[in-house]
Amino acid sequence: MDNATRRGAKPGLWAGMFAANMALIFVLSITGALEQPIPLILIALNCVLLVPMVKAAMQRMEDRGAVTTAVRRYNRRFLGASALYAIAMIAAGAATNYIPDASPLIWALAILPMLPAFGMIWAMMRYLAEEADEYQRHRAVQASMVGLALVLVIGTGWGFLETFGLVPHIWAWWVFPAWAMGLGVGMAWTEFRQRDAGEPQ
Amino acid sequence: MKNRLRVLRAEREWSQQDLADRLDVSRQSVNAIETGKYDPSLPLAFRIADVFALRIEEIFLREVDAQAAQ
Numbered sequence: 001m002d003n004a005t006r007r008g009a010k011p012g013l014w015a016g017m018f019a020a021n022m023a024l025i026f027v028l029s030i031t032g033a034l035e036q037p038i039p040l041i042l043i044a045l046n047c048v049l050l051v052p053m054v055k056a057a058m059q060r061m062e063d064r065g066a067v068t069t070a071v072r073r074y075n076r077r078f079l080g081a082s083a084l085y086a087i088a089m090i091a092a093g094a095a096t097n098y099i100p101d102a103s104p105l106i107w108a109l110a111i112l113p114m115l116p117a118f119g120m121i122w123a124m125m126r127y128l129a130e131e132a133d134e135y136q137r138h139r140a141v142q143a144s145m146v147g148l149a150l151v152l153v154i155g156t157g158w159g160f161l162e163t164f165g166l167v168p169h170i171w172a173w174w175v176f177p178a179w180a181m182g183l184g185v186g187m188a189w190t191e192f193r194q195r196d197a198g199e200p201q
Numbered sequence: 202m203k204n205r206l207r208v209l210r211a212e213r214e215w216s217q218q219d220l221a222d223r224l225d226v227s228r229q230s231v232n233a234i235e236t237g238k239y240d241p242s243l244p245l246a247f248r249i250a251d252v253f254a255l256r257i258e259e260i261f262l263r264e265v266d267a268q269a270a271q
Contacts, residue, residue, distance in 0.1 A: 065218060065228025135230035135239050193238070 009060045014053030015184050021046045022177055030168045037093030043177065044089040050082055057187075064191075068136055074127035081119030085176075088113040117176055139190045146186030147179040154178060203262040206235040209253050223252045 022043065029039035054075055061067045092109040099105050124144065131137040155175060161167040210220055217235070221228040224245070233239040234249075241249065250257045 065221065065232075068227055133226045133230050134242055134245055135233050136227055138239065 009056040009063070011053050011057035011060055012188065014049055014056055015188075018046060018049045018053060019181055019184075021049070022181070026170075026174070030170055032168075037096050040089050040093030044086040044093070047082055047086040051079065054079055066136065068131060068133050070127055070131040070133075071136070073130065074123055077123035077126065078120055081116045081123055084119065085113055085116035088116055113173070120176075120180075139187070142190055143183050143186030146189065147182030150182030150185070151175050151179045202237065202240050203264065204235065204237070205260055205262070206231070206249070209255075209260065210235075213253075220252070224248055 025034070025039050025042045025046065028034040029036075034042070058067065058071075058075060061071070092112060095109055096106070099109070124140075127140060128137060131140065155178070158167060158170065162169060206220075210217070215223075217231045218228045221231045224231070226245070230239070234241050246257050246261060250260055253260060
């Protein structure tokens, strides 16, 4: 692969589009402009952007010499789980209006997204266990802490704001997309610090 | 922690990638260690020492020693 195509890889662009869409869906759903299950379906469709984002990120990492076997395996597992998550969300979102309340099927559909969510966490745990490169492992742990910080700090803050009636209610399933975005921010941040150190060949 | 990785690499005419391949780590890791952004664990430090056939303290320097050397 020549340098021109490598430089063309822009994971930040895809990540930015993904985050912007998520923010838009979030605002439209808490203001009540979009009724359930539309936000769920839109979020699931937005997940399609993760595919070119991961591809571009992989290309950039390849260029910087940061790809290990464990990273490849992790990406495959994580994308697989994300695809299942998106399908489960679409299925749950599309079916809610047609299934009578409290039917066992509703329970099953509501619980369904937990499986791929667990799959994504499992992929991360396997990555930390399989990554032989300790510096890459260190970066992954740091990035997941950024994701965790985002979810816990914003979640706690929002919860109290909601208690005092200052902000509208948000659904708890927002924690996963929020965490994933924090993970992305964390990875970008460690990448930026690396670049800051200068990266001679 | 200061280290002499860049000099030792230059002496052997190894690129960061060459050293990374010998250590079985990513090039980014070699860069992070070399620039002092990341201190390797003891096992990895021993692997680095083995690759250069030197002792750890001939590669990694205490801050005080590094200052004294300047």
